[in-house]
Amino acid sequence: MVQFRNSVSDPERLSLEAALLWATLPGGVKQRAVNQAWCRNCRDRVALAPGWAGRVEAGKLLLEGSCPRCGSPITRIIDATTAEPPSS
Ligand SMILES: [Zn+2]
Numbered sequence: 001m002v003q004f005r006n007s008v009s010d011p012e013r014l015s016l017e018a019a020l021l022w023a024t025l026p027g028g029v030k031q032r033a034v035n036q037a038w039c040r041n042c043r044d045r046v047a048l049a050p051g052w053a054g055r056v057e058a059g060k061l062l063l064e065g066s067c068p069r070c071g072s073p074i075t076r077i078i079d080a081t082t083a084e085p086p087s088s
Contacts, residue, residue, distance in 0.1 A: 018054035021061045025078065037074045039067040048074060 014022055022030065035047045052065030061078040 013051070013053035015055045017056040018061055021056060021078075022054060025061075029078070033063055033076055033078050034065075037063075037065065037067075037076050039070065039072055039074055041070045041072040042067060046074075048076075 025033075034052070036045045037048050038044075039046045046067050046069060048063065048065030049068040049071075052063055054061060054063050056062070063076040063078065065074050065076075066072060067074055
């Protein structure tokens with residue numbers, strides 16, 4: 001099952017490490033990571049603008065993107081160890 005139903009746009013610029021981590025995350029986590037980022041400038045939740053990038057730092061997945069409204073940079077840290085898959 002590699003078909004994602006129109007959920008999250010394909011990661012565009014992930015490092016190899018980041019891509020491996022990304023692949024282990026449940027779809028819901030990925031969706032929230034990309035679609036519910038916090039823009040400090042707009043003080044609102046926004047979806048990362050297309051073209052966001054990802055890399056791994058200290059075992060954590062970092063998503064770097066920008067706000068589609070104001071263009072402010074947004075960094076999201078995804079702790080893969082807390083992103084547990086559903087138990088059933
Ligand atoms: Zn913004």
